[in-house]
Every structure is written in structure tokens, then in C-alpha cells.
Amino acid sequence: MEAVVTKEIHVLTNSSAKALPGSISEEWRPFAVSVADAVAHLKEDQFLIISVKKSSRFIQFAGQGSFGLRAEVVANTFLSPGEWIDEAGLEELRHLGWRAPTGSPEAATPERDPDGSPNYFMQCPNPFDSTHLADVAVRTLSHVLGVPHPGFLEYQSFDAGGERLSFPSLGLRKVRKMARPTSAKNTSAALLAAMRQMTGIADLEYDEDGDVPVCSGSIVIFTSLAADGSSARIRAPLAVDVTPSPELLVLINEVNALTWYLRIVFGGTAIIAVTEVPLVPFVQEHFAAAFEEVCRAGDTLSDLLRAELAGGGLLETRTISTVRH
Numbered sequence: 001m002e003a004v005v006t007k008e009i010h011v012l013t014n015s016s017a018k019a020l021p022g023s024i025s026e027e028w029r030p031f032a033v034s035v036a037d038a039v040a041h042l043k044e045d046q047f048l049i050i051s052v053k054k055s056s057r058f059i060q061f062a063g064q065g066s067f068g069l070r071a072e073v074v075a076n077t078f079l080s081p082g083e084w085i086d087e088a089g090l091e092e093l094r095h096l097g098w099r100a101p102t103g104s105p106e107a108a109t110p111e112r113d114p115d116g117s118p119n120y121f122m123q124c125p126n127p128f129d130s131t132h133l134a135d136v137a138v139r140t141l142s143h144v145l146g147v148p149h150p151g152f153l154e155y156q157s158f159d160a161g162g163e164r165l166s167f168p169s170l171g172l173r174k175v176r177k178m179a180r181p182t183s184a185k186n187t188s189a190a191l192l193a194a195m196r197q198m199t200g201i202a203d204l205e206y207d208e209d210g211d212v213p214v215c216s217g218s219i220v221i222f223t224s225l226a227a228d229g230s231s232a233r234i235r236a237p238l239a240v241d242v243t244p245s246p247e248l249l250v251l252i253n254e255v256n257a258l259t260w261y262l263r264i265v266f267g268g269t270a271i272i273a274v275t276e277v278p279l280v281p282f283v284q285e286h287f288a289a290a291f292e293e294v295c296r297a298g299d300t301l302s303d304l305l306r307a308e309l310a311g312g313g314l315l316e317t318r319t320i321s322t323v324r325h
Contacts (some may be wrong), residue, residue: 028138031150034169036134038157039069045160048167050141051175053154057083057145059137068126071133072119073140075101077265081256089144093120096136096144104267105274162228187229187279194284195223198291217299223291225279234291235274236298239305242269251308255301262297271305273298 038048044065051058056079062070073093076084085093094100102108102116115123124133141147156175157165166174188206195212196204206212211222221236242248244266252271255264263274277290 025142025149027150028142031171032131032134032138034167034171035137036130038167038170039071039133040130042069043159046157046165047159048155048157048165049175050137050153050155050170050172052141052145052147053152053173055083056080057147059140059145066126068128069124069133070117070121071124071137072117072121073098073144075119077101077105077118077267078263080263081253085144092144093140096139097122098140104265104270104272107268187282188225190282190284191223191225191232191279191287194287195291197284198288216295217302219298219302221291221294221298230278230280232277232279232287233274234277234294235272236294236302237270237272238264238298238302239271240269242266242271251305255305259297259301262294262301264301273301 035050039061042048042061042063044063046063047060049058049060056074058074060072062072064070079085098120099117099122101118101120102113103118105118107113108116108118141153147153150172154173154175155167155170157167159165192204192206192212195214196202199214201214204212204214209224211224214221214223216236219236219238221234223232223234225232248266252264252266265272265274273294275290275294277287279287
């Protein structure tokens, strides 16, 4: 059963309407009204994600009860090179009040960095101005994420228990509901059993961070399970102790152009290969194929990156601390 959120629609004041950029579709103005109303009525542990169709670009809002509301914009870490936000867009994000990511996806987790985020974000304490926040969201979608019209968007909304919420006043297509595993615990056990069978290592276990580390050639591959058991993330540090530079970003872009199933990201001081595998339904052959590709390509890319970066004086080799099998 879906909870349909139907609340009174508030009208933007003339002053707030003028804040919207003038060189975009007029349809953004009524859309901003609907966004303002939606975020104003998000209760604690309710979430609204507005995303670009057939894209990884999104804005999301999370109700935090007495603590207000958290808003986030996807960072380049989670985007393919063709969707990266350019320097002008990043400057516009800062101008609009978005705070820069505070760390990599592995470092800036709610447990390790509760006040930060791997995305661009803003914390809106109570009482927050939902009209202003909607204006910022519209400018971000249109000027930074390059969305010409609200019709290019879709949304999903849900609470912490998984109940889906509806905001029909947004006028957007709702993302199709995905099947969910009956038990994340069962999926966790199935994934571990599959990895033991694939690797031939009978004593593989999840470590204290929730990862299953396995050595492959010159790299260590970490596999972890999403909290709801819907997917597995496979990641491999390819080069560590790397100093950021424009040349490094060019190199990562070139490597990403060669791989369609892996995302190569720079996580502060390390270059990491990441891919995610849906586990609903759990098909061991699909996961095994993805894992084997990360092993094969990751080892090759690691050698390539180490050679390129060492030659430029950017890389200092160090041993990755993990359980070796």
C-alpha cells in the first residue's frame, strides 16, 4: 500500500519567483511550487529523490524530524565521465550554498562521518525555508545538471520501512518499484557462500567493516552488501598515496573511456575501481562474472596506473593492510 501525500499547494511569492533563472522553461516555476510543498511535508525518515531519466544525476531530500532536512546533489564520484559536472557547474553549486563532499564513498558514511557526505550537500535546520530550497533545487537541476524541462525528470519517495510515498502534485513519472529480497540476512549468507565457492577459500568471512577482502594478483578486492541486500559493491584500490593533479584527472578520464562496466574514481588519495551488481533476484553466475571481470581488469589497470603515476612521481607504493588469502 502506498501512502499518497496530498497537501495544500502553497503559492510562491513574487520575490521568490524572481529568484528563478529567466533563461529556462517557464514550466520550472510551477514545478518549484510542487517541490517546495513536497519537501515541507517530508516527515522524519522519509526520502524524496528527483532524478534525471536514463541518467545517474539526482537531487535527494531526507526528512530529519526535529533536526530539519538534509539535501544532496550527486557528486562526480558517482557519475560516468560523460555526466561529470564541469568546473563552472561546481562553482555554481558553491554559489548556491551546496557544501563540497567531505570524503570518498567509503570514508564519508553516516557511521564514519555523520555530519558529512560523499555528495554535495546542505543541512537545513528547523525552521527551514522550503520555498528557497525549491528555488535552489530548480536552479541546480536546470543550470548545473543541465535539465532543460521538468519532463526530463522522474522521482521516487519512501520511508525508512520501505513504504513508498506518492507526490502526485510533482507531475513526474514515478520510478518503477524494484523487487526487494525477502531477507538481507539470507542474501548476505548467499553472497558469502558464492564467494567461497568461486574462490575456493572455505574460511572467507565478512570483516568488521562489512567487506569480504580477496587478493587477486597485485590488488585486493573488497566486496560488500547493500544494507537492504539489493546489491553488492565490488571495489578495488588500484593505486594509493596518489597526489591529485590535472594530469591525474585526465588519466582517470582516459581509463574510464576504456571500461563500460567499471567506474574509476579518485577517493582523496587513492584511485579505486568500483562496480555494483544487482542481487534481486540473486543469480550467482551474474555476480561471478562481474567479480571475475574486476579481478582481471583491476589487476591490468593497477599495473598501468602504477607505471604511469610512478613515472610522473605521483605514486608512492605502500602495502594495503588486509587479510590476505
